[in-house]
Amino acid sequence: MESNQIKYDKVLLDVPCSGLGVLSKRADLRWNRRLEEMEELKILQDELLEAASMLVKPGGILVYSTCSIDSEENEERVETFLARFPEFIIDSATRFVPTEFVTDKGFYFSNPVKHSIDGAFAARLVLKNSSL
Numbered sequence: 153m154e155s156n157q158i159k160y161d162k163v164l165l166d167v168p169c170s171g172l173g174v175l176s177k178r179a180d181l182r183w184n185r186r187l188e189e190m191e192e193l194k195i196l197q198d199e200l201l202e203a204a205s206m207l208v209k210p211g212g213i214l215v216y217s218t219c220s221i222d223s224e225e226n227e228e229r230v231e232t233f234l235a236r237f238p239e240f241i242i243d244s245a246t247r248f249v250p251t252e253f254v255t256d257k258g259f260y261f262s263n264p265v266k267h268s269i270d271g272a273f274a275a276r277l278v279l280k281n282s283s284l
């Protein structure tokens with residue numbers, strides 16, 4: 153999918169997600185999830201990530217974020233995306249947040265049990281310049 157629309161230096165994609173990082177505030181989510189809904193959400197997250205990536209300028213930044221602690225909605229979505237769009241690379245979160253919130257792969261991740269705050273995930277991706 154290619155596009156001739158305006159492109160941006162920075163794009164933030166805060167996707168619809170299961171909300172599994174915020175169960176302390178949304179206890180109802182615990183009971184209302186269905187497997188099929190998760191599968192649909194993952195497809196939607198992939199579609200939105202691909203669509204958002206088309207809006208990024210060469211050298212620009214794409215941040216993918218969720219309020220989920222489920223790796224299927226987090227690392228797995230980003231890895232699926234990077235396998236299809238290797239022109240994007242991970243830019244580690246270490247420059248922006250304390251290291252205790254940075255995963256081995258350079259993603260931001262807060263864990264309600266470990267950090268006593270809502271669970272969330274973010275991946276900072278850079279679109280390589282074609283000249284690189």
Ligand SMILES: C[S@@+](CC[C@H](N)C(=O)[O-])C[C@H]1O[C@@H](n2cnc3c(N)ncnc32)[C@H](O)[C@@H]1O
Pocket residue numbers: 166167168169196200
């Ligand atoms: C996690 S929320 C984003 C919240 C936002 N960051 C804010 O501060 O208001 C996810 C958003 O995705 C929107 N959304 C749901 N399905 C969508 C779709 N198919 N395409 C685009 N956006 C969608 C929802 O309406 C919701 O506003």
